[in-house]
Amino acid sequence: ALLLLLQGGMASPAPSEGLEQLFRHLELQQDALVQTLKEWVAIESDSVQPSPRFREELFRMIVDSVDTGSQQLPDGQSLPIPPIILAELGNDLKKPTVCFYGHLDVQPAARGDGWLTDPYTLTEVDGKLYGRGATDNKGPVLAWINAVSAFQALEQDLPVNIKFILEGMEEAGSVALEELVQKEKDRFFAGVDYILISDNLWVSWRKPAVTYGTRGNSYFTVEVKCRDQDFHSGTFGGILNEPMADLVALLGSLVDSSGHILIPGIYDHVASLTEEEKNIYKSIDLDLEEYRNSSQVKKFLFDTKEEILMHLWRYPSLSIHGIEGAFDEPGAKTVIPGRVTGKFSIRLVPHMSASVVEKQVTSHHLEDVFSKRNSSNHMAVSMVLGLPPWIANISDNQYLAAKRAIRTVFGTDPDMIRDGSTIPIARIFQEIIGKSVMMLPIGAVDDGEHSQNEKINRWNYIEGSKLFAAFFLELAKLH
Amino acid sequence: ALLLLLQGGMASPAPSEGLEQLFRHLELQQDALVQTLKEWVAIESDSVQPSPRFREELFRMIVDSVDTGSQQLPDGQSLPIPPIILAELGNDLKKPTVCFYGHLDVQPAARGDGWLTDPYTLTEVDGKLYGRGATDNKGPVLAWINAVSAFQALEQDLPVNIKFILEGMEEAGSVALEELVQKEKDRFFAGVDYILISDNLWVSWRKPAVTYGTRGNSYFTVEVKCRDQDFHSGTFGGILNEPMADLVALLGSLVDSSGHILIPGIYDHVASLTEEEKNIYKSIDLDLEEYRNSSQVKKFLFDTKEEILMHLWRYPSLSIHGIEGAFDEPGAKTVIPGRVTGKFSIRLVPHMSASVVEKQVTSHHLEDVFSKRNSSNHMAVSMVLGLPPWIANISDNQYLAAKRAIRTVFGTDPDMIRDGSTIPIARIFQEIIGKSVMMLPIGAVDDGEHSQNEKINRWNYIEGSKLFAAFFLELAKLH
Secondary structure, three states, X not given: OHXXXXXXXXXXXXXXXXXXXXXXXXXXXXHHHHHHHHHHHOOOOEOOOOOHHHHHHHHHHOOOOEOOOEEEOOOOOEEEOOXXXXXXXXXXXXXXXXXXXXXXXXXXXXXXHOOOOOOOOOEEEOOEEEOOOHHHXXXXXXXXXXXXHHHHHOOOOOOOEEEEEEXXXXXXXXXXXXXXXXXXXXXXXXXXXXXXXXXXXXXXXOOOEEEEEEOEEEEEEXXXXXXXXXXXXXXXXXXXXXXXXXXXXXXXXXXXXXXOEOOOOOOOOOOOXXXXXXXXXXXXXXXXXXXXXXXXXXXXXXXXXXXXXXXXXXXXXXXXXXXXXXOOOOOOOOEEOOEEEEEEEXXXXXXXXXXXXXXXXXXXXXXXXXXXXXXXXXXXXXXXXXXXXEEOOOOOHHHHHHHHHHHHHHOOOOEEEEEOOOOHHXXXXXXXXXXXXXXXXXXXXXXXXXXXXXXXXXXXXXXXXXXXXXXXXXXXXXX | OHHHHHHOOOOOOOOOOHHHHHHHHHHHOHHHHHHHHHHHHOOOOEOOOOOHHHHHHHHHHOOOOEOOOEEEOOOOOEEEOOOEEEEEEOOOOOOOEEEXXXXXXXXXXXXXXXXXXXXXXXXXXXXXXXXXXXXXXXXHHHXXXXXXXXXXXXXXXXXXXXXXXXXXXXXXXXXXXXXXXXXXXXXXXXXXXXXXXXXXXXXXXXXXXEEEEXXXXXXXXXXXXXXXOOEEHXXXXXXXXXXXXXXXXXXXOOEOOOOOEOOXXXXXXXXXXXXXXXXXXXXXXOOHHHHHHHHOOOOOOOOOHHHHHHHHHOOOEEEEEEEEOOOOOOOOOOEEOOEEEEEEEEEEXXXXXXXXXXXXXXXXXXXXXXXXXXXXXXXXXXXXXXXXXXXXXXXXXXXXXXXXXXXXXXXXXXXXXXXXXOOHHHHHHHHXXXXXXXXXXXXOOOOOOOOOOOEEEHHHHHHHHHHHHHHHHHHHHHO
């Protein structure tokens, strides 16, 4: 359906006062646009859990394709990688060409995790559209498509050439994407002037933002093994180096209760803070009280807006995600797990490098801590993802066009923000294509991407569609 | 089928040289006896996972009953408790009455946990009968029934009166059993002289054992909660007291890498070691090399037989079982769990008390550790099981009868052992009924109760059936 839309006939020249018409069209069509989002959310396109069922759902989501091969899992299983969609609309040399990147896969979600509604049935409550992928990233991808199709429906001339790159493995580390961008650098990407991504959130409920940097991520697994089988804690408790005790000590050595990472050298390459950068944090409109309430957190580690923003955007953080192989069900099982795997990740900031962090974590820190325990178990550490941070030049044309479009649609200047999470493709595009990359989020701060009860507001979805339409016109003017 | 068997007609007087006949009968019938075990194992009588499906399987396993009410789960769910079977055979005042306790429920098991065969299909490989419950406790329960039915099949006089008590909630803490024993103290249990349990293992592959003590168990959950929903580690990593960091610190404060429990006061009430007790450990036939190989453990915490046995039997131990609510699947999910529950247990020995341990763990130790972290999260500790240890008088008649029967069947003296795991019913019977309680295991040390690939050897199952038959005759002589 997507490709048919993009290949649809080019319309006659648009009236110069067409923007109002476009906005009205998007508002009138909004129930149809929500219905399309509902159909997209209904596909369980989970790329994280390596099961054939979810991989089939990803293929349902992605209708046309560049072949991307298969993914080799640690356990020997091989799963096909969903193809990547490359599409284009318009080839007018007088117009700027903007390429939109989005992803159609989602994080895992199950009703039992604490969802109040079925995660794969988009459900509207008080103007909020709940569903896995609603805001990350199916809603924003559709908003972009809505903007393009509004021009077409009204037979207005699209002021920019459009390219699309849509993938299905973002939540699993964008396997195969970088290779594809390399390969298509001088073909599909040859005429691209600007690359736009809409895969993050505002820092406010109502005030839009433009994003010029993201943290990277290095994801680690640490396995401690005594034997493959579990033990009975009555029969063996007291005479073993228990793998869970070793693992808990290893995980407990990583970060202190103030959030400070305890791995020696980890802060060595963090960029120093300039006065200019400090001023950016001051001007951002973040209502701490509202932020605390919307995130349902009693107390953060820091008390000021500046400290909080800096610890989300320009300092590394370490999170422990969980343990595989231990007892994780309800009930009281008296087991000594024989082999357990802890999972944690460190968000990377300029100018940290994943390969340096890998050495600091593995060869130095964890091996030190483990050897001091004098345990007879076997430890194996692995960095399964290593994604560098990204930072952009904010005086580029597309950043100016976005600011103007935001003023038109929302009547305000945007917050100039960075994002604490990792969208590796931003850095990949900037490095490989060498063009301006911008992130233009449309979701509100409380959308709950990756968590239970993810949603996008109907308002954000529709105004976001308008924003992209206005952005096309501004970009054409500035180019 | 069980009750029909037990209610079957009493046979004519047995010949005094009937033991050989009984043994031959049991050997000739062994394929039929294994087939019956296969049918019992095929029922997924999992009492640990609180799901209606497994509870139905438990009802299938237990054919007749004393009503035991229902079980209230922490989440508000209510599940029926499987009824407890009380059965009797013979009421001759000149004969001793021996009551056999067993359980028909099993630990959770799934192929995906690392089983090489389907856990609920008894599968014989090289004389080993693999299946969940094969040794814990379906095999031993059937061995007892095999012994009784051999007397009946050969029309020999059963030299003892038999009582049975079979329950279906042992692995879930024998919910409702203690109340039942209290209630039936002066009815069903009125004429009982001896109570026998066969719910543990030898310490050797081939040498039998008699067990005169078990450790108790106190099972704890510690929940750390920031909010009910999870967080995205990019969006919130760096500004939160993350519940997993708190929980890992709490769990890491419990035990050091030498197995020493770090909770202040925990060793205060442990019985001091006498010279007499030391000698028992010396005489036990434990081949450490064989033990290490059979358990597939590279190195234990201790190097001598005596130290190992004492740390399994007469010292407390602490095991961390796992974490509920964190990321426990394969893959690399970048989640900050919002609410996590750690699970650990402490095996109790004479003269520790569960209520004292509960205070030491909760009000003192964990609250101290947590308050020092100055975390804004909420911690809740709960002792969900508190089962005292048990120790018996080994000069009682039934211990002598067991030794003689073991000499007859196996040609050796037994190891006089204790068990590191918890069979609370031993202490309950001893306290409430006030009669001699003995544990007479028939499974080998490598049976893997509670772990993947649980099995009972065909040899142990059949010789164990003979042992019970010989025991009846010896007990009648001594009484």
